Amino acid sequence: MNTKIILANRPTGAIEDSNFDIKTEELPELKDGEVLIEINAISLDPAMRGWMNEGTTYIKGVGIGEVMRAFSAGKVIKSSNSGYKEGDFVSGLLGAQQYCIHNGEGLMKLDVTNDNLTHHLGVLGMPGMTAYFGLLRKGEPKAGEVIYISGAAGIVGSTVGQIAKIKGCTVIGSAGSNEKCKYLLEECGFDHAINYKTENIDEKLKVYAPNGMDIFFDNVGGETLDIALANLAQGARVVICGAISQYNDMANIRGPKNYMKIVTARGVMNGVIVFDYVKEWPMAVKEIAGWIEDGKMKPKEHIITGLKNFPSALKMLYTGDNFGKLILTV
Known part of the structure; x- marks a missing residue:
């Protein structure tokens, strides 16, 4: 049965x-x-x-x-x-x-x-593959760059941040509680964490990324996306993975009012669908499993x-x- x-x-x-x-x-x-x-x-x-x-x-x-x-x-x-x-x-x-x-x-x-x-x-399944290919293929991180991740305490966000640290980036993440922010800092190795419920994201980004962010990896959408677009560095890459703040009312989804910031930043905005990379999953699984075994990912x-x-x-x-x-x- x-x-x-x-x-x-x-x-x-x-x-x-x-x-x-x-x-x-x-x-x-x-x-x-x-x-x-x-x-x-x-x-x-x-x-x-x-x-x-x-x-x-x-x-x-x-x-x-x-x-x-x-x-x-x-x-x-x-x-x-x-x-x-x-x-x-x-x-x-x-x-x-x-x-x-x-x-x-x-x-x-x-x-x-x-x-x-x-x-x-x-981390070795669909969410981990989304993080891996979304960051490495769409975000194209380089050592020394600054990345901001919304919804960072989720499996995709936390995996993106840990891979970005492995690649030598400065990593900023936002989450909805002090406990989750502590997890990002102490277990995931993020450089900065923002509690979006008690802190002003825009103000904190201007402190943590005074020259703007090179990569924004978005899992939230809505107002968070607007704030991030206003804080892009020249040549920034925006990776749209999800918009969890919008899913319950997709008929009235809020679009980015700051989209012209992509132009002034000479940046790009890309979406990622993990199924596009299915044939490459075994390679990614092997690499992530190696990072876990080496203690680089938790x-x-x-x-x-x-x-x-x-x-x-x-x-x-x-x-x-x-x-x-x-x-x-x-």
């Missing part, structure tokens, strides 16, 4: 428990070429709010009545596919459910010998247990109640 989270209806604003149903049904027999995966952990990511909308952006929205889309990781417990054997650990878009029958296409085999399985949904996770807690756990992403990569274990 398979227990799964179903998208029951589309949210009109913030996510509600009523947007989901929990269903249990019998699994069909495997067909040739398929594998049965027992899911151990499910990644909860800000992008899920966009996936719940109707229509297509970079990926089609989840259909009403379908299993909620999610990156998940687990073990192959039965295989009719020559590419996978029982006992293999894999990850992919397996959904928010207890088991998944999959044709094997797009699955990533995992080496969990030296790493927690949950790392492959965080991933932080926030684990919630039980499929029944999926709706309440997912809502934490948009209220800032999670601290670290949010993962639901099954």
